[in-house]
Each structure stands twice: as C-alpha cells, then as structure tokens.
Amino acid sequence: MSDVTETTDTSQDFDVEDASLSKGSATDADSSAAPHSRLDDEGDVAADYIEELLDICDLDGDIDIEVTDGRAYISVNASGESNLRVLSRTETVAALQELTRLAVQTKTGEFSRLILDVGGSREQRQRELEKLVDGAIAGIEAGSMSAHLEPMSSYERKLVHDIVAERGFASESEGEGRDRHTVISRA
Known part of the structure; x- marks a missing residue:
C-alpha cells in the first residue's frame, strides 16, 4: 500500500x-x-x-x-x-x-x-536538461549564433530557461504546439 x-x-x-x-x-x-x-x-x-x-x-x-x-x-x-x-x-x-x-x-x-x-525521474531529467544546455552553450561559445533545442513541455522549457539564465545566456521559446522549443543565444 x-x-x-x-x-x-x-x-x-x-x-x-x-x-x-x-x-x-x-x-x-x-x-x-x-x-x-x-x-x-x-x-x-x-x-x-x-x-x-x-x-x-x-x-x-x-x-x-x-x-x-x-x-x-x-x-x-x-x-x-x-x-x-x-x-x-x-x-x-x-x-x-x-x-x-x-x-x-x-x-x-x-x-x-x-x-x-x-x-526521482524529474531530478534525472533536470540533469539531462543541464547537459543539453551545456552542449548548446559550448556550440555558441565555439561560434554558433544560437542553438535550437528539441521540442519539450512548457515545464521543461521553464527549467531550461532557468538553467540558461544561471549560465549567463539568453533564451526564448519559439514555435507552436508540439513544435514549441527553446532557442539559446548570447545575453
């Protein structure tokens, strides 16, 4: 029980x-x-x-x-x-x-x-999102103008926005419905 x-x-x-x-x-x-x-x-x-x-x-x-x-x-x-x-x-x-x-x-x-x-699945997903953001930021630091992440739920996008802000970069959500995703760029 x-x-x-x-x-x-x-x-x-x-x-x-x-x-x-x-x-x-x-x-x-x-x-x-x-x-x-x-x-x-x-x-x-x-x-x-x-x-x-x-x-x-x-x-x-x-x-x-x-x-x-x-x-x-x-x-x-x-x-x-x-x-x-x-x-x-x-x-x-x-x-x-x-x-x-x-x-x-x-x-x-x-x-x-x-x-x-x-x-603990949410904590595990948080760590996965942190790795995803870190990889995207590494690409930006290597010369990319921005990085488009995979589509995800509004809750996960909020987590990503928080992670990106902690790392000193900017982010915004783009797209509609199931295609809504986060785009990371320099602040």
Missing part, C-alpha cells in the same frame, strides 16, 4: 504561458486564500488516482503531495522492495502525468497543471 504525505507552500509564482490554458478556473491567488485550496484538492485527487494505479500494477510507493509555485507536485517514491523503475522512464512519466491530469480534470472540472515525479 502507499503512504500519502502532504505539504503546502503557499508562495505563488504564476507562469503566464500556462495561465491561458486554465481560462475559467479560479486564480492561483484565490486558491491560496482558502484553507484547503483548489490545488490541494487537485493533489488529493491525483494521489488517489496514482495510488489506484500502483495497486493495479502491484507496486508499493510513498506518495508525497506538495503545492508550490502555483502547481500541485506529486512525487512517488519507492517503499520497501518496490520496483518503481518500470514507471520512471521519461516517456512513461510524461504519459502518466497526462493521464493523471485528465483524471483530475474529470473529477474537478478544471484544467490541471500538476507535475508528477516517479522515483
């Missing part, structure tokens, strides 16, 4: 790019005013969905819920002898995240921007 731990950080950092996707829903500022906010409810629904999935797959995991930066973060970590590796591939986590978002949207009637992490 899974254990669920819930933590809440009421700091709200709103992502304008994703804000247009949640038209008609309560604003993040409104949700932080209530003791049990929309994001807390979203996390609870997502945790229930993931817990059922783990039971079906006969996997044990501890589920942590955190609300921060205007999103619900759901982390599933191995408990005991659990083999969560079967669910922690980047593509699998992305698919599970979308299914979980759909389950939340079905239950709450509102668009969800929740982030799912399985067995």
Whole structure:
C-alpha cells in the first residue's frame, strides 16, 4: 500500500504561458486564500488516482503531495522492495502525468497543471536538461549564433530557461504546439 504525505507552500509564482490554458478556473491567488485550496484538492485527487494505479500494477510507493509555485507536485517514491523503475522512464512519466491530469480534470472540472515525479525521474531529467544546455552553450561559445533545442513541455522549457539564465545566456521559446522549443543565444 502507499503512504500519502502532504505539504503546502503557499508562495505563488504564476507562469503566464500556462495561465491561458486554465481560462475559467479560479486564480492561483484565490486558491491560496482558502484553507484547503483548489490545488490541494487537485493533489488529493491525483494521489488517489496514482495510488489506484500502483495497486493495479502491484507496486508499493510513498506518495508525497506538495503545492508550490502555483502547481500541485506529486512525487512517488519507492517503499520497501518496490520496483518503481518500470514507471520512471521519461516517456512513461510524461504519459502518466497526462493521464493523471485528465483524471483530475474529470473529477474537478478544471484544467490541471500538476507535475508528477516517479522515483526521482524529474531530478534525472533536470540533469539531462543541464547537459543539453551545456552542449548548446559550448556550440555558441565555439561560434554558433544560437542553438535550437528539441521540442519539450512548457515545464521543461521553464527549467531550461532557468538553467540558461544561471549560465549567463539568453533564451526564448519559439514555435507552436508540439513544435514549441527553446532557442539559446548570447545575453
């Protein structure tokens, strides 16, 4: 069985790019005013969905819920002898995240921007993105005017923008839909 731990950080950092996707829903500022906010409810629904999935797959995991930066973060970590590796591939986590978002949207009637992490997959992806950015910056330092990265989710693009800024370079998102990607250049 899974254990669920819930933590809440009421700091709200709103992502304008994703804000247009949640038209008609309560604003993040409104949700932080209530003791049990929309994001807390979203996390609870997502945790229930993931817990059922783990039971079906006969996997044990501890589920942590955190609300921060205007999103619900759901982390599933191995408990005991659990083999969560079967669910922690980047593509699998992305698919599970979308299914979980759909389950939340079905239950709450509102668009969800929740982030799912399985067995530290987000931390691993962060390291992959750092290597990708470092390679692109090396190309720019070798004489390229800019570097176009592969298309990725808005959350991953935000991580890339943060990494690029830490490295003293500039970045912007270009393209539409599934082709939206980050372009890195000198600051």
